[in-house]
Amino acid sequence: MVVGSDMKNKVTPTGDSHSSVAKYIRSIGRHYVTAVVVMTVLIGATFVTVKVALYRHSLQQNISYLIGRQFIRFQQLANQTRAVMRASTDPNMPEYIVRPMVEDVQKAIDDIRAMNVQLHDLNNEVEANLLERLNGPDPAAEKLRLELDGRLEDFLQRAERVVSTKLQERRERYSFWGPIDFAVSSDSLLMRQFSALIESAHDRSDVSIDHTRLISAVLLSLTAATLILATLILFIPLLVKLRTEHRRTLDFEIKLTHLAHTDTLTGLGNRSSFNDALNGLFGSLERTGAGFSMLLVDLDHFKSTNDSFGHPAGDAVLAHVAAALQKTFRAGDVVARLGGDEFAALLPGISDAATLEGIAGRAVAAIATECHFEGRLLPVSASIGGAVVPGHASDEPTLMRIADLALYAAKAKRNTAVIFDEASFAQRLEQNRLAAALAFAADRDEFVVYYQQKVDLLTSRHLGFEALVRWRHPQLGILPPGRFLPLMEGHLIQAMTRCIVNTVGRDLKAWKAAGLRAGSVAINLPEALLVSQDGYDLIAAAVKANGLDWRDFAIEVTEDVFLNRGAEQIAETISRFRKHGVSVSLDDFGTGFASLVHLRDFPFDELKIDRSFVAEIGKDIRSEQIIRAIIDLARNLGKRCVAEGIEEEAQRGFLMTAGCDIGQGYLFAKPEPASAAVERLAQNPLAVRGKSGRITQGPGEPAFQGAA
Structure with a gap:
């Protein structure tokens, strides 16, 4: 995948097109507002029309209902009036029976008249309705209503006269006017008029409904037409323009994405595309379990090429490497330039370390082929580190870390490929983890x-301790110093030493409070603390804080202090310690760079023979001769001599014969925590050192041989 200048030219900003779309939208905005107003008015008119029609229909329903009730009440009234008149003709009928019947007739008359009033009001509301005005007046219906009202009122007046007369008068007159009046008043004509009036009301309602349908249809048609016109004139062109845009x-975003994921110099993917592909492969690993491999490529001596031949030559080398990698790997593999002279490749489906090693070897060979630039042959080689998934790692951070470890190993050899091997890199990984944890060890x-x-080598009596971290x-769990001291830098060693001094100070205070005599405890102070005031201040603070004597501490230094640029300051610090009675030991003597001049001028109190010489006693005559020479040198300088690492009785015997008085090692005691040291102190009291420096027994304490 190569990105050329033609693609750059094709990728143009979209600001102009966006501006044209904005102008077009503004131009149709006014028409859109007009269309919205028209549709709103039409929809409102439709709503009002429907509302008026529904109200007109509701009024007509009420009128029909009242007319029906009035008709029923009229029939009841006619029957009740006849019943009153028949009861009145019976001379044996008591008046208390007739009286309720008369009251019912009067109530029916009142009900019918009240219904007339309600019908009159409803008819007035109907006449005021907008749709009723559109229907126009109906003289026949109006004439029918008036005739019915007149006949009904005439009937009501006759009924009132019947019930208002006294019982005796009704008996006398019934044979004269009763049958005639009510036969006329309640004939079929009145009933037909009721029926005709109800039908007329329904007809008017149907006409109003038809008008409503017509008006609503017209309004809805206008609304639809407005919407269609707005769509055709405004929205469809806008949608076409927006779709084009x-x-x-x-297209513009695709081109930008391509540029954002492509290295323009080599045409390979960049770090972003590499990370996306890596995430995708890990996602495939979770879904299907399909493994893959990763290679990290770093050019050898690329900076020298840039410096010697210039950056154009460096660009030519990068292009050469990109072409070599593309030829080496498959079409489906992901090859990317991560930055500078760093490349990477992802190989899906390859999860075998041996196969990956062969591919990486071919890549190294392809990169090392001739690279010509302006008639010159440029030197090109690369180091490659690789790892497989899931064999070596199952997550991205681990994969990057172990691939980088493999690359680091390859760069140590140059022009080679190294595939991660778990056994060979396990120790380095462990060291990295320990180094990271060491940063917080002192704080925790x-x-x-x-x-x-x-x-004392002669009596095995206790003289003191050496503090070991x-x-x-x-x-x-508990790790020996060999596991972590090589991983520590200056500031970490200083923090660790502070922890040691503070702990020793507290233990000495506790032992003294318990009545135990521990002797001096030797602490190895690093050069960084001795070259400044810090080392002296650290011991002084421990002495003061725990109420100790300066002689409760002893200081050990190695021969490396003689080569330190601050050797004079270190000597001055050591002298300050000795003024307070602190014993100073030259540790691991014979393994460093001490000269006789250093021994002559440096203020110390004892030499410590390194364990590497003691271990060779009885095996190497040269080591025995060196030991004798050190002991003689110490004696001649007036210094004590201490042997480290004594593990056998034969070694102890040789050292005593050679003149060494003090020793330490597994033959006597292993390094042990403070609790075990307390028990040892209780069993083996402190020996007394004479003025001459020789060791004597405590009063009344017998001498004994053997290991403590």
């Missing part, structure tokens, strides 16, 4: 002190 925007108070006893790792 959307396509242009998509994880450093602990173990004490190894110093004894251990690391209480949260997961790994």
Whole structure:
């Protein structure tokens, strides 16, 4: 995948097209507002029409209902009036029976007249209705209503006369006017008029409904026409223009995405595209379990090429490497330039380390082929580190870390490929984890002190301790110094030493409070603390804080202090310690760079023979001769001599014969925590050192041989 200048020219900003769309939208805005107003008015008119029609229909329904009730009440009234008159003709009928019947007749008359009033009001409301005005007046219906009202009122008046007369008068007159009046008043004509009036009301309602349908249809047609016109004139052209613009925007975004994921110099993918592909492969691993491999490529001596031949030559080398990688890997593999002279490749489906190693070797060979630039042959080579998934890692951070470890190993050899091997890199990974945890060990108070006893070689009596550090790792438990001291830098060593001094100070205070005589405890101070005031201040603070004597501490330094640029300051600090009675030991003597001049001028009190010489006693005559020479040198300088690492009785015997008085090692005691040291102190009291420096027994304490 190559990105050329033609693609750059094709990728143009979309600001002009966006501006034209905005102008077009503004131009149709006014027409759109007009269309919205027209549709709103039409919809409102439709709503009002429907509302008026529904109200007109509701009024007509009420009129029909009242007319029906009035007709029923009229029939009831006629029957009740006849019943009153028949009862009145019976001379045996008591008046208390007739009286309720008369009251019912009067109530029916009142009800019919009240209904007339309601009908009159409803007819007035109907006449005021907008649709009723559109229907026009109906003289026949009006004439029918008036005739019915007149006949009904005439009937009501006759009924009132019947019930208003006295019982005797009704009996006398019934044979004269009763049958005639009510036969005429309640004939079929009146009933037909009721029926005709109800039908007329329904007909008027149907006409109003038809008008409503017509008006609503016209209004809705106008609304639909307005909407269709707005769509045709306004929205469809707008949608076409927006769709065109959307396509242009998509094309532009695709080109931008391509540029954002492509290295313009080499045409390869960049770091962003590489990360996306890596995430995709890990997603496929979770879904299907399909493995893959990763290679990291770093050019050898690329900076020298840039500096010697110029950046154009460097660009030519990068292009050469990109072409070589594309030829080496498959079409489906992902090859990317991560930045500078760093490349990477992802190989889906390859999860075998041996196969990956062969591919990486071919890539190294392809990169190392001739690269010509302006008639010159440029030197090109690369180091490649690789790892497979899930064999070596199952997540992205781990994969990057172990691939980088493999690349680091390859760069140590140059022009080679190294595939991650778990066995060979396990130690480095562990060291990295330990180094990371060491940064917080002092703050978490994880450093602990173990004490190894110093004894008189002749009597095995206790003389003092050497403080040895251990690391209480949260997961790994107690670790010896060989596991972590090589990983520590200056500031970490200083923090660790502070922890040791503070712990020793507290232990000495506790031992003294318990009545135990521990002797001096030797602490190895690093050069960084001795070259400044910090080392002296640290011991002084421990002495003061715990109420100790300066002689409760002893200081050990190595021969490296003689080569330190601050050797004079270190010597001055050591002298300050000795003025307070602090014993100073030159540790690991014979393994460093001490000269006789250093021994002559440096203020110290004892030499410590390194354990590497003691271990060779009885095996190497040269080591024995060196030991004798060191002991003689110490004696001649007036210094004490201490042997480290004594593990056998034969070694002890040789050292005593050679003149060494003090020793320490597993033969006497292993390094042990403070609790075990307390028990040892209780069993083996402190020996008394004479003025001459020789060791004597305590009063009344017999001498004994053997290991403590």
